[in-house]
Amino acid sequence: MKLCITSQGDNLESQIDTRFGRCQYFIIADSETLEFEAVKNPNIDGMGGVGIQSGQLMSEKEVKVVLTGNVGPNAFQTLQAAKVDIITGISGTVKEVIEKYKTGELKPVEKPSVDSNFGKK
Amino acid sequence: MTPRLFDSKTLLLTMIISIASGKGGTGKTTVATNLAFAIGKAHILDCDVEEPNSHIFIKPEITSKSPVYIPVPEIDKSKCDFCGKCAEVCAYKAIAVLKTDVLVFKELCHGCGACEYFCQKKAIKEVNRTIGYIETGEKGDLLFTGGKLNIGEAMAAPLIKEVKNRVKLQMTNIIDAPPGTSCSMIEAVTASDFCVLVTEPTPFGLNDMILSVEVLRKLHIPFGVIINRSDLGDDKTVTYCEKENIPIIMKIPFDKNIAMAYSQGKSIIEALPEYKQKFIALYEDLKERIE
Ligand code: SF4
Ligand code: SF4
Numbered sequence: 001m002k003l004c005i006t007s008q009g010d011n012l013e014s015q016i017d018t019r020f021g022r023c024q025y026f027i028i029a030d031s032e033t034l035e036f037e038a039v040k041n042p043n044i045d046g047m048g049g050v051g052i053q054s055g056q057l058m059s060e061k062e063v064k065v066v067l068t069g070n071v072g073p074n075a076f077q078t079l080q081a082a083k084v085d086i087i088t089g090i091s092g093t094v095k096e097v098i099e100k101y102k103t104g105e106l107k108p109v110e111k112p113s114v115d116s117n118f119g120k121k
Numbered sequence: 122m123t124p125r126l127f128d129s130k131t132l133l134l135t136m137i138i139s140i141a142s143g144k145g146g147t148g149k150t151t152v153a154t155n156l157a158f159a160i161g162k163a164h165i166l167d168c169d170v171e172e173p174n175s176h177i178f179i180k181p182e183i184t185s186k187s188p189v190y191i192p193v194p195e196i197d198k199s200k201c202d203f204c205g206k207c208a209e210v211c212a213y214k215a216i217a218v219l220k221t222d223v224l225v226f227k228e229l230c231h232g233c234g235a236c237e238y239f240c241q242k243k244a245i246k247e248v249n250r251t252i253g254y255i256e257t258g259e260k261g262d263l264l265f266t267g268g269k270l271n272i273g274e275a276m277a278a279p280l281i282k283e284v285k286n287r288v289k290l291q292m293t294n295i296i297d298a299p300p301g302t303s304c305s306m307i308e309a310v311t312a313s314d315f316c317v318l319v320t321e322p323t324p325f326g327l328n329d330m331i332l333s334v335e336v337l338r339k340l341h342i343p344f345g346v347i348i349n350r351s352d353l354g355d356d357k358t359v360t361y362c363e364k365e366n367i368p369i370i371m372k373i374p375f376d377k378n379i380a381m382a383y384s385q386g387k388s389i390i391e392a393l394p395e396y397k398q399k400f401i402a403l404y405e406d407l408k409e410r411i412e
Binding site for chain 2 (some may be wrong): 013050052054056059074077078081082
């Protein structure tokens with residue numbers, strides 16, 4: 001399964017970043033092999049619409065599940081349309097999150113966890 | 122600056138004076154409306170479209186009301202090949218192109234038309250989205266045009282532009298600009314012959330005024346300052362203006378009659394007739410500065 005974890009750094013030991021649209025890195029990892037790609041967020045300094053752009057990036061990378069802290073309404077809508085599952089409220093390192101995901105404990109959410117522009121504040 | 126426009130017969134001048142302030146609640150609308158009343162024959166344009174209140178003081182008889190639209194894209198998915206070009210060219214990030222879907226976030230779209238222009242498949246057509254409305258009216262010799270943005274709507278600038286398209290030639294146009302230094306304020310004051318900055322002599326007032334001064338200097342718009350409630354603060358605003366060579370064109374001391382008139386939707390001129398002369402003098406001063 002192709003997962004994407006929002007992260008503060010570029011490897012599996014990094015702490016996760018709670019913001020989706022404005023995270024530092026997207027760690028795109030295979031949950032079985034733990035092979036991963038660290039994508040520096042190209043939208044981090046965007047004026048607006050960053051959640052939408054980051055959502056589109058998930059679609060381009062064919063990610064199936066996004067694991068992050070919070071997702072705003074526009075990003076949520078984009079991810080849903082792209083048929084990406086969304087898991088919010090995670091913490092710890094990227095690796096811990098992947099392991100926790102594999103236990104089946106983490107459940108996808110059905111609605112955005114924060115208002116628009118949350119990550120800006 | 123806009124070119125000066127003269128009518129050969131009457132030599133009446135088209136003039137645009139904008140009234141701005143670094144923050145809300147400084148008396149911007151009070152100055153705008155009283156200046157209009159003192160001039161008598163003028164056109165007031167309320168560009169504070171998020172919270173318009175000039176009409177409360179002008180009390181115009183509204184003669185027309187029309188909606189304002191911006192064009193937003195609509196995607197025909199049967200023609201679209203999901204190439205992603207539209208999302209790439211959209212400066213406002215209002216489009217997401219997915220593998221088999223295109224999402225348009227209409228509330229982020231500025232209606233620039235770039236996506237339609239660049240779509241090779243002709244899959245985009247523009248549809249109108251209402252962002253607010255414009256009212257026009259009259260009160261004696263005063264003409265009134267006011268914009269009102271729909272609640273929760275973010276696209277103030279296109280509506281302000283529409284209001285400003287109604288500037289009247291051969292007349293004095295007074296623009297009540299939105300407070301602050303947002304792009305709405307810039308849209309409202311751009312192309313004015315002169316901008317009047319209304320401020321209060323408090324540390325916050327000064328701080329916000331300095332931001333406005335920086336914007337006006339960048340826009341090359343001549344400006345002057347009116348200090349409202351001029352006796353209720355410190356002298357730092359005056360010191361700043363002197364140091365920066367900014368003319369202080371009027372001071373309005375605190376008067377509870379002015380505050381009372383404001384709360385009742387009355388002009389200062391109505392409450393304190395001696396102010397009529399002061400606003401006429403202000404107008405004469407502004408005319409001199411513009412010419
Ligand atoms: S540019 Fe046109 S064809 Fe390409 S994704 Fe956008 S709408 Fe579809
Ligand atoms: S019209 Fe302009 S702002 Fe609106 S979606 Fe198209 S490119 Fe973006």
